[in-house]
Amino acid sequence: MGNSDKTMNLYDRAGHPAPTAVDCGGAVFGGGEFQIIAGPCSVESEDQVIRIAKAVKAAGATLLRGGAFKPRTSPRSFQGLGAEGIRYLLEAKRETGLPVVTELMNINNIELFNDVDVIQIGARNMQNFDLLKELAAHTKKPVLLKRGFAATLGELLMSAEYLLEGGNPNVVLCERGIRTFSRDTRNTPDLVAVPVLHERTHLPVIVDPSHATGAARLVKPVACAAAAIGADGLIVEVHDDPAHALCDGDQSLTPGQFGEMVRAVKSILPNACK
Ligand code: PEP
Ligand code: MN
Numbered sequence: 001m002g003n004s005d006k007t008m009n010l011y012d013r014a015g016h017p018a019p020t021a022v023d024c025g026g027a028v029f030g031g032g033e034f035q036i037i038a039g040p041c042s043v044e045s046e047d048q049v050i051r052i053a054k055a056v057k058a059a060g061a062t063l064l065r066g067g068a069f070k071p072r073t074s075p076r077s078f079q080g081l082g083a084e085g086i087r088y089l090l091e092a093k094r095e096t097g098l099p100v101v102t103e104l105m106n107i108n109n110i111e112l113f114n115d116v117d118v119i120q121i122g123a124r125n126m127q128n129f130d131l132l133k134e135l136a137a138h139t140k141k142p143v144l145l146k147r148g149f150a151a152t153l154g155e156l157l158m159s160a161e162y163l164l165e166g167g168n169p170n171v172v173l174c175e176r177g178i179r180t181f182s183r184d185t186r187n188t189p190d191l192v193a194v195p196v197l198h199e200r201t202h203l204p205v206i207v208d209p210s211h212a213t214g215a216a217r218l219v220k221p222v223a224c225a226a227a228a229i230g231a232d233g234l235i236v237e238v239h240d241d242p243a244h245a246l247c248d249g250d251q252s253l254t255p256g257q258f259g260e261m262v263r264a265v266k267s268i269l270p271n272a273c274k
Pocket of ligand 1: 041067071121122123124146176208211
């Protein structure tokens with residue numbers, strides 16, 4: 001069968017009207033449950049990630065993020081701490097009890113992710129089909145699949161289909177901004193993707209207001225808009241010294257600003273992060 005409109009895909013809402021709830025180490029996305037993932041773009045040191053983990057937990061985050069393997073545009077930019085970064089992230093998990101989300105770029109590193117709760121596949125790898133196939137073959141651990149910056153929603157869904165077809169039903173989709181003619185923000189948040197994806201799929205959909213805008217001052221309004229338009233959660237970058245962050249400082253909230261964002265989101269969704 002070809003990839004025609006008539007082909008039923010595993011992601012299709014038509015064949016699965018009830019929303020799928022994905023349990024991420026105890027924090028559930030979808031089916032009415034809303035979670036906030038927060039933490040630094042990159043794990044920079046053990047102290048840094050533990051400090052930020054405690055701060056975001058106190059402010060209401062229900063999962064911790066932190067990149068150890070970083071996909072950087074320039075080979076001379078900080079590439080992440082790799083295996084050491086995963087160890088520090090897991091130490092922060094032990095200290096706070098927060099489930100952790102971190103990006104996998106190479107299947108050869110999969111063993112390092114054994115105690116990670118959610119594996120992120122970044123925008124740049126959304127259509128790395130071999131990686132998606134290998135990942136599904138290795139694990140049923142939840143996968144956070146980010147939309148490629150030039151990917152249609154149909155393409156995002158077909159990438160999710162690789163994971164579902166490979167035997168992993170635990171997929172959370174993430175709208176993280178797309179590249180348009182606009183140069184005024186780092187990317188253009190495509191928030192209508194949320195209700196459109198909900199029409200087309202039973203999978204949960206979250207929004208990343210940090211990469212979608214590239215600017216800390218725009219994170220709270222876009223987070224609130226995402227909550228209002230029906231997202232199942234958020235992933236937000238937080239750093240306690242954004243000016244010296246090794247990656248994405250401009251879009252990182254301080255813990256104080258993150259607390260304000262959580263309060264604003266909860267004024268829209270009182271049951272968020274429960
Ligand atoms: C990230 O979450 O730090 C990241 C690199 O995101 P994206 O893949 O959406 O650019
Ligand atoms: Mn980042």
